[in-house]
Amino acid sequence: MPIFSIFKSTVLLLVLMFSSCKGQEKEIARIAVNAEIDSVPKIEVAANRTELYLPLLKEKKVGIVANQTSVIFKKTGHTHLVDSLLTLKIDIKKVFAPEHGFRGKADAGELVKDGIDTKTGLPITSLYGKNKKPSNEQLKGLDIVVFDIQDVGVRFYTYIATLQLVMEACAESDIPIIVLDRPNPNGHYVDGPTMKKEHTGFLGMTTIPLVYGMTIGEYAQMLNEEKWLENGKQVNLTVLPLKNYTHNSAYNLPIRPSPNLPNDISINIYPSLGLFEGTNVNAGRGTEFQFQRYGASFMDSTQYDFSYVPKPNFGSKYPKEEDKRCFGRDVSESERMQSVSLRWLIDAYKNTPDKSKFFITTSFTKHAGTSELQKQIEKGLPESEIKVTWKQDLEDFKKIRVKYLIY
Template sequence: MLKDKKVAVVGNQTSVVLNKNGEFVHLVDTLLASQISVSKVFAPEHGFRGKADAGESITDGIDSKTGLPIISLYGNNKKPTPVQLQNIDVLVFDIQDVGARFYTYISTLHYVMEACAENNVDVVVLDRPNPNGNYIDGPILEPEFSSFVGMHPIPVVHGLSMGEYARMINGEGFLKNKMQAKLWVISMKNYNKEDTYQLPIKPSPNLPNAKSINLYPSLCFFEGTNVNAGRGTDLQFQVFGSPYLDAAIFPFEYTPQSTEGAKSPKHLGKLCYGEKLTDAKNLNRLELKWLIKAYQNTANKEKFFNNFFNKLAGNATLQEAIQAGKSAEEIRATWQEGLAKYRKQIEPYLLYSN
């Protein structure tokens, strides 16, 4: 499919191939060694090598190993331009996702597919397992809350591989003017969504291990509050805390520091009171109990939520329900009708059993 074609790659540090010696080799190096004409690389949030902070501006550059130009797909240039796609026949998309709506690589996939549809460039998605693919949960995003951390009317935990997600983008007419990209999904063999999948390379700087990836969909809501979710520690998305929580109720103490991937974490240098969740059982649903407990025991409830929370939730009702004192189960009950419709909606796009 790539032979004698002019190829571009959308990739990051997870875009690797296991060689015969049991070593990970970057996809770009693998293609070049196979005499495939790769002319440029597009890099998503966190950059080509995956070391930038969440939300940090990524600049264009040159890959020191191959000399290929690297074009950032984050910040002001989230979508490849016609000029950037000139003389490209095929764009290969290979990025490890973690199955949460607000993890921005699926938004990058949308913009890449849209640009390729507009410029007559084929899209090849190299599929990878979804480490949170064994369940579907959370509220469906409402269109007025669409943003780069949630572009489509899907639940927080969408249950799809990247290839399945690309098929849904095409099939549901999510692209501008309901265009469809010319899409090829290279599917996996022997993959079952119920299987536990340990990512061999961390997908972003603040998801260092399987525990953080499992807790991420539930703890990422804290990004829309005044609570730190472990950024600036070596327990990212495995602890939460703030200076405003009750130390008697939240006895775990830590102080966020400036680290690679979290140069200016929330509450930098301040003592935080919270919980350590490294011993929590593996989740198979979106868990709200920690968010509700933190809200109920914060020093100043009016300053708990920030403007980012509703974008993460995809609605205004989750914040309102928590403020009204609703229980986790009462809130979860309001999601079920939307989740049932979503499960039926995605059936045509599924490639794997579960």
């Protein structure tokens, strides 16, 4: 019997031996799960695979698109990719920063200014302010661009829009781009409404589903090969892959990908609760449980036994319903999501007496990618019926997606 099978059998035997002990069930289950996780080869992000990309950067003038998640992991802690490459004598000329900034401290939607990185002295060009796409002048003098940002696999999460605009700019300036791949914590399923072309923008630049089930490297390949970049241009693209990753891999993000996604729970629920961003309902911003709860002062308090009061905090200076008692639900104990759920959105709408207070129509359409979802909820359609209307678009997308899967 293989050593791994013997190990698993031993774990299961221990579970059986102790399962009769009162109060031990949860601890035993935790040990069993952790034992199995520990036996799986550790995922290695592309940034750690320096042997693959250092030769591509030697004697080149390099631009880096990065934020606080752009790190190389070590046995104890991590170092930022930019710091590591400078130590390795790579000639980095400029850093490009997405939403939330290079160090990831800006609020959602807050304009990020150009500046100088105090640690390295490198100039930082913001891609979340007046210009979201690098200009030819900003790329001038660079031989190659490296993109390394942790994504969470949700269409309205703006890092994939930044990726697309950087790829377009590199194509126009004839500059090669390297994408260092990272796991998608929501890469185990494809679901949600598909973006309609007439609603595309920075919250969704291509006609893909809300949850698209691809790593950022796979998505880059799809953008390029499907000629979805502006004017159908293609860029000289290199995607450096992950090691020991599959789309079913559970991955714990060691660094917040943005200020309001503090942990794995919020990241997993984000595709569903993120739709509240297009409403007047608070989705946990202004608390320490962002995207793990929802509520509003205008919702029917008699229908809920849970409430909270949003306050300004890290990542949310002006949260919705600030200083108001919000009535709603805590969903932090939900099982790992395998699909987009509309039950919470439908519940909140149903229990809002004054319906005119609920949707922010323009914003909701941009987040949903279609105007139909709001109409369906307003009509009182159940989730099952709404999801049927997504089916054909999802099937069409999956036929395209499969061509670019690496893992």
